[in-house]
Amino acid sequence: MSVIGNPTIAFNSRSAGQMAALRSAAERLQEQIATGERLTRSSDDPVAGALLRRLGRSDRLAAVERENAGRAASNLTLAGEALSQMASDLVRIRELAVQATSGTQSVAARQAIGVEIMQLRTGIIASANSKDAAGGPLFAGTAGAPAYVLSATGEAIYMGAPDPGTLRLDDQEEIPSGVVGPQFMTFSSGGAQVDLTGLLKELSDRLQAGMTADSAILTQLDDALGTISRTQTVVGARLAYLDTVRDRLLTAEVARAQSAADAGGVDFATSIARLQETLTALEAAQAGYARLSSLTLFAAL
Amino acid sequence: MPTALITIAKNGAITARTGLELTGHNIANVSTAGYTRRTGAAAEVAGTGGIGLNGAGAPGGALTSAIVRGGAPFQHAEVRRTGSDLARAEAELKGLGQAETVIEQSGLYPAMTRFEASVTRLMADPVSGAMRADALEQARGVAQLFNHVARGLDAAADTVLAEAAAGVAEANRLAAEVARTNVQLAKVQEGGAGKAALLDQRDQLLGRLAEYAAITCEFDNLGRTTVRAGGAGGPLLVAGTQHGALVAAQDSSGVVQFAVDGEEVLLGSGSLAGHAQALERLHQVATELDTIAARLIAAGNAGQAGGVTPDGSAGPALFAGVGAGDIALALASGDQLATAPPPSAPGSRDSGNVKVLRDALAGPVEDVDRLLFTLSSAVGGRAILRDGLRGLADAAQASWLNGAGVDLDTEAVNLLRFQQAFQANGKVIQTAAQIFDTMLRIAQ
Incomplete structure (x- = not known):
């Protein structure tokens, strides 16, 4: 007769092994619940680990890209404000120019108008030299210096770069990061390129010298206003686009968070149920072991 | 009567x-x-x-x-064989796990993505001193982490090598004990208690020896053992009262060779085989890390060389060194980061070269990710194999104890x-x- 024995040493080591396995499973579940992470190291699930790493990297980069887009948006807002200021200055200049072109004004009045126009011109140049949030010039493109400097003769000379520079929003997309001074400070009128500050200086000088202004100036000022409002439209459209981009980055972030939760997150309901199940099994195993190991024939001898 | x-x-x-x-x-x-x-x-x-x-x-x-x-002798042979396989898998897994821990827990990958993010941030405002300083410190952190990981891998390899050396010494001691047991087995009375105790001792020694190295055993009618290292054709480790000397030697490519009395032997199982595999793998990982570091150095320096710093000069090298062990930040200040493309005027806010730098960084970052993935897959796969082998070893032990246990x-x-x-x-x-x-x- 062949007897299947249950050697004591085997029984004890087997029971200890089983209980240790249950215990470590329970501890692992507990750790997962406490940290909210399913993986403690990549080798727990290499594919999910790699996915989490890449999602983490994308998250970090996307956060910076969103930050960059925000910075660009705030600079565009500042540019928009500067352009509005210039537009309202120009509107005032046009009013004054209308008065100056009529022959009813006295010489002194024309001179006063010339002085005011000169003041407003200074204001326009100051607006064109506005600074962005970080203190850099808003309309000088990639150059670090102020956009316009006044020459000894009072001419405003553009010192910035011709290129507004580009801003990369994500891996693929790049937009011009702003507008440069010449885009709105020079305009075409009557088939010729006209420099706004030069035109204003000429007008002011003429008025201050007591002469009347040529009525053609009104058309030119209208063209200048048109250029500025076109630039405002460009800035506004770009701002709206940046909002779209930021929304898109945010949506992508939410999607990534969802993927990360799917790959490495813990489903609490399932985990807690499994923890309870494991603990019950462990308790049962311990009770069973205690009962079985106290069963000895020697007690009956 | x-x-x-x-x-x-x-x-x-x-x-x-x-x-x-x-x-x-x-x-x-x-x-x-x-x-x-x-x-x-x-x-x-x-x-x-x-x-x-x-x-x-x-x-x-x-x-x-x-x-x-x-207990049946063939069952004990099974215990030895499965124990030997398990010991190999455990030793290999331990070595690989250390490599994974060193690379993953050091946070090399997150540090590299932080550096990447810092460079990306420079795109919005390339002349900002604070952002430049941040990018520079992140680069320094990456260089230092490469050094740290290289040292960690070296230390892990040293630990495994020390364990292997201790294992070789222990295997030789056990072989000597088996030879001594052979001597005594010839002397004791057949069927006596002494004989049984010696046979127990013999089985136990062989079991422990098998945990270190793959062995093939033959027994004579007195219960004396002839032990060969490796398979049936391997060199004699114990023959009668004589025992050979097992030695391990590592060559420059990280491969560990075993030999008994000068005769080379391929150990397919046992913890020594596991140590050898782990050492080979650690060497590979260290080499790969060096390659990645070299690629980062080359990419960073090429990116810098292709750009212009805010003072208008060509960008100096970003990193110094040739590999993970000696990579170091070469720039003294953030102002030396070449953010503008050539030709650019001094003080240019053109971020054209920042894009080049950022694109150059993406390669090494992905390389580290790949290295981690390969390593963690290897660890994960071997953990599953180890669990399977442990099941087999437990089953063999249980069936042996079924006859042999009290x-x-x-x-x-x-x-x-x-x-x-x-x-x-x-x-x-x-x-x-x-x-x-x-x-x-x-x-x-």
Whole structure:
């Protein structure tokens, strides 16, 4: 007769092994619940680990890209404000120019108008030299210096770069990061390129010298206003686009968070149920072991 | 005739007492590692010759002819084989796990993505001193982490190498013990308690030896072992009373070779084989890390060289060094980061070269990710293999213990059985004495 024995040493080591396995499973579940992470190291699930790493990297980069887009948006807002200021200055200049072109004004009045126009011109140049949030010039493109400097003769000379520079929003997309001074400070009128500050200086000088202004100036000022409002439209459209981009980055972030939760997150309901199940099994195993190991024939001898 | 009865009962009592003693011995050794259950092989004693009533064919009772060890030898061979496989898998997994821990827990990958993010941030405002300083510090952190990981991998390899050296020493000691046991096995009496104890010792030594190195064992009729390292054609590690010397040597490519007395041997299992595999893998990982570091150095420096710093000069090298061990930040200040593309005026806010730098960084970042993935897949796969091998080893151990282990219930039954047999034999002696007395009274 062949007897299947249950050697004591085997029984004890087997029971200890089983209980240790249950215990470590329970501890692992507990750790997962406490940290909210399913993986403690990549080798727990290499594919999910790699996915989490890449999602983490994308998250970090996307956060910076969103930050960059925000910075660009705030600079565009500042540019928009500067352009509005210039537009309202120009509107005032046009009013004054209308008065100056009529022959009813006295010489002194024309001179006063010339002085005011000169003041407003200074204001326009100051607006064109506005600074962005970080203190850099808003309309000088990639150059670090102020956009316009006044020459000894009072001419405003553009010192910035011709290129507004580009801003990369994500891996693929790049937009011009702003507008440069010449885009709105020079305009075409009557088939010729006209420099706004030069035109204003000429007008002011003429008025201050007591002469009347040529009525053609009104058309030119209208063209200048048109250029500025076109630039405002460009800035506004770009701002709206940046909002779209930021929304898109945010949506992508939410999607990534969802993927990360799917790959490495813990489903609490399932985990807690499994923890309870494991603990019950462990308790049962311990009770069973205690009962079985106290069963000895020697007690009956 | 009564004397024969007394002799029979005496033999029976001795057999029962031997049984009791063996039962007691088994109970005492219930949790002794390597102990196999002993039973007495009782054999009938029959008279083989003599004069008168005690002639041939007369019954003589029973005597314990030999002490038998439980457990089947082939099952122990299985225990050795599966134990050897498990030890290899565990040693390899431990080495690989260390490499994974060093690379993953060091946070090299997050540090590289932080550096990447810092460079990306420069795109919005390339002349910002604070952002430049941040990018520079992140670069420094990456360089230092590469150094740290390289050192960590070296330390892990050193640990495994030290373990392998200790394992070789222990395997040689065990081989010497097996040879000594062979000497003693030839001397002890067949079937005695000493023989059984020596065989236990032999099995235990072979089991432990198998955990270090793959061995093939052959046994002669006295129970002496011939041990070959590796497979059946491997070099002799123990032959009779002689034992060979196992040595391990690592070449420059990280490969560990084993040899017994100068004869090269391929160990397919045992912890030494696992250490060798782990060392090879650690060497590979370190080499790969060096390659990645070299690529980062080349990409960073090329990116810098292709750009212009805010003071208008060409960008100096970003990193110094040739590999993970010696990579270091070469820039002294953030102002030396070449953010503008050439040709650019001093102070340019053109971020064209930042894009080049950022794109150059993406390659090494993905390389680290790939390295981690390969390593963690290897660790994950080997953990599953290890669990499988542990199941096999446990099963082999269980089936060996089934025959060889002490079952207290069986021993309790034996205790009763032999006690009763002893008492019964005592009764026989009493009966014989009464018969003898009866005889004497008749004679009076």
